[in-house]
Amino acid sequence: MPATEKAGARPGSHASPLLAEADRLMTVCNSCRYCEGLCAVFPAMEMRRAFPDGDLNYLANLCHSCGACYVDCQFSPPHEFDVNVPRVLAQVRDDSYAAYAWPRALAPMFARNGLVVSIVAALSVAAFILGFVAWHDPRVLFGTHTGSGAFYLLMPHNAMALLFGAAFLYAIVALAMGVRAFWRDIGDPVRLAPGAWWQAMRDAASLRYLDGGGIGCYNHDERPNDRRAFYHHLTFYGFAFCFASTCVATLYHYLLAREAPYPWWDLPVVLGTLGGVGLIFGPLGLLIAKLRRDPVMVDARATGMEMAFIVMLFLTSLTGLALLLLRATPAMPLLLALHLGVVFALFITMPYGKFVHGIYRFAALLHYAKEHRAFMSKD
Amino acid sequence: MTELTTKYDVLVAGGGNAALCAAIAAARSGARVLVVEMASKFYRGGNTRHTRNIRCAHDAATATLSGPYPEEEFFSDLLQVTRGATDEALARHMIHESKAVLDWLPQQGVRFQPSLGGTLSLGRTNSFFLGGGRSMLNALYLTAEGLGVAIAYEAEVIDLAIDNGMFLSATVRRGGERHTVRAATFVAACGGFESNIEWLKQSWGAAADNFLIRGTPNNRGTVLKLLIERGVQETGDPTQCHAVAIDARAPKYDGGIITRLDCVVFGIVVNKNARRFYDEGEDIWPKRYAIWGRLVAQQPDQIAYIIFDATALTLFMPSLYPPIAATSIRELAGTLSLDPDALDKTVADFNAAVRPGTFDDTILDDCRTEGLEPPKSHWARRIETAPYYAYPVRPGITFTYLATRVNRQARMLMRDGRPSANMFAAGEIMAGNVLGRGYAAGIGMTIGSVFGRIAGTEAAKHARN
Incomplete structure (x- = not known):
């Protein structure tokens, strides 16, 4: 038979x-x-x-x-x-x-994601440059601006906060709707489980399951190493530091009425610089690991999406650090437009690219922590 | 490509657990070692690829073992499964050495984990490989390569030059070319002959054509046969093999452990004439699974069918192939190409003979038949709840018992009783010395690791002198 x-x-x-x-x-x-x-x-x-x-x-x-x-x-x-x-x-x-994906109509953005993200990024950067030029004398784009509030000569802070706040909010809503659909599909009862949350947060923060059961993950041959985990940590915590920097700066602005640019020793700059360095070397390391990874284990259709995300993170950090170094020179306005354009594109494409892996991975870890606990207590 | 023309200190034939333990031990003793593995890199390791644990004696619980397993208990377990068919002195030596192996293997990169789900009964005695047998092999190969062991893949030993118990050279075929490989010592660690259907036919006749081989297709017994022809003493029953009933839909070779079926005790087993032929509930499954290969081999066309109903479906490990389902026994018979009247009668007779009892699959319960031949002594419940299910089964051969005789140094003994000057054996090719009959989980790996390590150490010592 x-x-x-x-x-x-x-x-x-x-x-x-x-x-x-x-x-x-x-x-x-x-x-x-x-x-x-x-x-x-x-x-x-x-x-x-x-x-x-x-x-x-x-x-x-x-x-x-x-x-x-x-x-x-x-x-x-x-x-x-x-x-x-x-x-x-x-x-x-x-x-x-x-x-x-939410809304459903945008699901096709995952296909040919690299192209989509590139176009959105290019359009965003162009929009900021044109915007600066349209609102001001074109010469402002090549002038030297220093001191507190220098950035807001080019774009008023409230406009910046409104635009990015809206983009960020949209990303959050779209991601939340996606997770909601996932959560329903896997049939997790909606129930608070603080122990499981804590477990899932630790598992995610430590990349517990990216270690091949203790000796490291496999990339291009049968020799395990921990390089992917290391570069992922640089990327993740780099992103987290950058995000924290933005949050601190926003609080400074509204609560303490202290306006950017801040001196190099101030918290937003320190956090942003550390995060930015992580976001330079992390994505580079991941990029190299990705190029060397044994293609037999890879979903080749997703290469564009993965590359797009890595490059966007890298560009966010590169333009941010360039802005920090050259903010007292005539290059500042253009770099600001470049940086804001990249960050804006990163935000609005977030729910339709590789970024979502972290969200769904965390949801899966949370579901696992819950069901594993229930299973162990049943036995 | 690995050099075959230089003279090595130790030539190891085979590429599984025993071969790699021998190669590593020899290399650690300073020897230049060549491993010739018949398989490709992916299929390297023979039956070790399909293993999952090793049985080692230990005096205290460890991070992965739930309690002590004294040497004496190990030996009494061995006596029980072999019913005395073991070389006691050699077996005791192996068991003693297995203690050290439990520490030695992790030093070679092998990782252990607590027993797998569903194998709690082995949690105290057996150390499970994290990631399974292939993971264990990968670790051993990385260690061996790190020690400078030369490894030739797709290289098969096809002849041996032996003079009066002294190994001179081996003829190795690789990629259509023949090479004469010289070495100071030889370690045979290349398995038994269970994949050689022609050889199996010598004892089993045409029935062997219907056997499935659970592991590597490469264990053709070439080296075993050469050694015996060249004067090495044999031991172990040459006609016997370890056989279990596995899913008949499994591939001819290399289906591994996942084609096993653990549901015989939950139903009845019929042959192609739709008749029962053995007590399905004789004893708990771990004690009886290894007799069913032989039982099925004795049935016409070497095929049988496990029949059960909806109440049993989730009582055992999920199977690789789905059970064949039907809404009635007659329909099931039709799907299986059995006589519907005959199967209907067999099931009806069985159902009529089932006495009331309290079903408990964890003990020898009191659910049994009365007045039925053969009886079902435990776990007998009426097969009456649709849908009805069946698994077709065939004999699945695990390994053979015929072996080269060895001493405590894993050195081969010649027919006149003298030890060979420079030939050693480890693993399945010499398992019959300690395992003359039967099987206990993980003991094949014990034989491989312990005698592999001894053989490698002794071979290196000999090569140095």
Whole structure:
């Protein structure tokens, strides 16, 4: 009695052939379980006997793509069982971003994302330059402006705050709607669980599951290392420091009536500089790791999206640091327009690009923390 | 590409746990080592790829083992599974050395984890490899490469020059070319002959054509046969192999552990004539799973079907292939190409013989049949709740018992009883010395790691002198 279909295939309906393949892999893996100790995906899988689409999207977003299960699997290709969990879960994950996008009409932004983000970024930068020119004498763009409030000669602070506040708010609403759809799909009961939140925050902050079960993630061969985790930390905490810098500056402005630019030793500049340095080296390191990564584990369709996000983070930091260094020179107005344009584009494309991975990953970690706790207390 | 023409201190045939432990131990003793592995880099490691744990004696609980497992208990477990078919002195030596191996393996990069879900019964005795057997192999290969061990893939030993118990050279075929590889010592660590269907047929006849091989297709026994032909003493039953019932839809080779089915105790098992042939509830499954390969091998066309109903579906590990489902027993028979009347009668007779009891799959419960031949002694419940399910099963061969005789130094013994000057054996190729019959989880890896380490150390010592 030869198998008519690939091992692990079972009847059932899925929204896409990729989800059907993910179901097949989880069925194979659930009859093996050797990878149980590598990350959270396999223990979560073991709590199930069947894999509807919502569960597969959850498992896909729980996967950090460390690659250990591929390197350790006796059934990975060229074995006929063709078990490639990192790639298939990456594909399902990337599809899930579009599936949960809000509004639905903007879901296609995930396809050809690199192109879309580039265009938005270019248009944003152009808009700021034109805006500065239109509102002022064109010569202001090439003048030297120093001292408190120098930036706001080019764009009034309230206009800046309103524009970026609106862009940021929109990003938050769109992301929240996406997570809401994800949360409904995976069927998590809406219930506060402070312990699980704390657990998920620690797991996310430490990239607990990007370590191949303790020896580092796999990138281009069977030798594990921790470089991706290191560069991701630089990027994430760099972003967090930059964000904190912006928040502190906003508080300074409205509460203390202290206007930018601030001296180099002041908190917004220190935070921004540290974050900016992280956001230079982090994305560069991730870019190099990405270029060297074994293509067998990668969702090739998402390369544009991933590159776009890395480049946008890098440009945000590069233009920000350039602004800091050259703010007393005639290059300042143009650099300001460049920086604001990039940051604006980053914000408004956030809900439709690689940025969302962090949000869904966190939601998946939270769901895992909740269900793992419930499972352990049941046993 | 790895050089085959230089003279090495130690030539290791094989690429699994035993071979790598031998290579690492020899390299750590200062020897120049060449490993010739028949498989490609991906398939390297033979049956070790499919393993998941090792059984080592230990006097206290560890971070991954829940309690002590004294040498004496290990030996009594071995006596029980082999029913005495073991070389006691050698077995005791292995068990003693297994203690050190528990520390030695992590030093070679192997990582342990607590027992996997569903294997709690092994949590005290067996150390599980984090990521499984291939992860263990990857660690051993990285360590071996770091120590300068030369590794040749897709390189098969096809002949051995042995003079009066003294290894001279091996003929190695790689990419269509033959190379004469000279070395001061030889370690045979390249498995048994279970993938050699022609050889299996010598004992099993045409039935062997219907056997599935659970592991590597490369264990064809070439080196084992050469050694025996060249005067090495054999031990272990040459006609026997370890066989379990696995899903009949599994591939011919390399389906690994995931094609196993743990549901015999929850239903009935019928042959192609839709008749039962053995007590499915004789004892708890870990004690009985290894007899079902042989039982199915004795049935016509070497095929059988586990039949159960909806009440049993979630009582066992999820299976790789879905069970075949039907709304009635007759329909199920039709799907399986069995005689519907015959299957209907078998199920009806079974159902009529089931006595009331309290079902408990964790103990030998009191659910049994009365007046039925063969009986079902435990966990007998009527098969009456649709949908009905079936798994087709065939014999799945794990390994063979025929072995080269060795002493405590893992040195091969010649037919006249003298130890070979420079030939050693480790792993499945010599497992029959301590495991003459039966099996206990993780013991194949114990044999591989312990004797591999000894063989490598002794071979390096010999090469130095």
